[in-house]
Amino acid sequence: MRSNPLRDQNCDAILLHSEYSDESALIGLTEQIPGLVIINRFIPKIADRCVWLDNVTSAQEATNYLLDRGHQDFAVITSIYQNRDPASRILGVRQALLLRDMKLPLDAIEESTANMEGGEAAVQALLARGTPFTAILAYNDLMAIGAIHALFAAGIRVPEDVSVIGFDDLSIARACRPRLTTMHYPIEEMANYATDLAIKLASNATPESRNTHLFLSNLVERDSVAALV
Structure with missing residues (x-):
């Protein structure tokens, strides 16, 4: 394994966002770094060191919000980048729809x-x-705002003709018009929690129990979704 500069400098508490690294490599690092915490990824063998977001459930909530407002014809615009988040969110949409046949x-x-x-x-x-x-x-919110631009350019009103829902709750979601309904990604809360966890693990490398550290997003209602019923 290549030298790790942070480890070489005797860093005992490290937060690591590593979407593409091999699981076995990350597991190996946790054996060498007492306070290593993995952000936004779930690895069952080191679940007690993973702080992650449930993208599937979050997408289900967004879909159910639209279903409850009478929408039945959906489009999903997603990231072309091949990481776990896009696939998980599409799975959540599919599951929410499947439960309603x-x-x-x-x-x-x-x-x-x-x-x-x-x-x-x-x-x-x-x-x-x-x-x-x-x-x-x-x-995400950026794609949602781009979608609104394209709809308006085509003469389609938001939300009167088409509703749009984003993901992240960036500052721009409050500044655009219409203001964007979105799923709030609790990134600051997750980061604070992960920092506290890393410090705790660094002081005691053996966890008391195999807790998982799962976060959920919450829906923020604004003006880009209209009810059809």
Whole structure:
């Protein structure tokens, strides 16, 4: 294993966001660094050191929010980057729909870059192929805002004609018009919790129990979703 500069400097408490590293390598690092905590990833063997977000349940909540407001035709615009979050959120959408005997058609999913330009391009692609939808679930707030731009450019009003829901609750979600309904990602709370956990583990390398440290997002209602019922 390559030298770890932080470990070489005798850092006992480290927060690591590592989406693509091999699980066995991360497990090996936890054996060498008492206070290593993994952010935004769940590895069962070191569950007591993982602080992560339940993307599946969060996407289910967003989908149910739209379903409860009468929406039945959905489009999902998601990130083209192959990490765990996009797949988990699509799974959550599918599960929420399945519980109501509904399905998400493949042509209702469009991948693009996870920014405003990507959101705009994704919606343009959906409109070009005639995909029917009254609501869009976006991978993040930036894609959601790009989607709103594309809809307005096509003469489609938000939320009167199409509702849009984002993910993250960035500051721009409050500044755009209409203000964006979104899922709040508790990143600051997770970071504070992970820091406290790393310090605790560094002082006592053997956890008292195999607790998991799972966080959930919560829906923030603003102005980009309209009820159809």
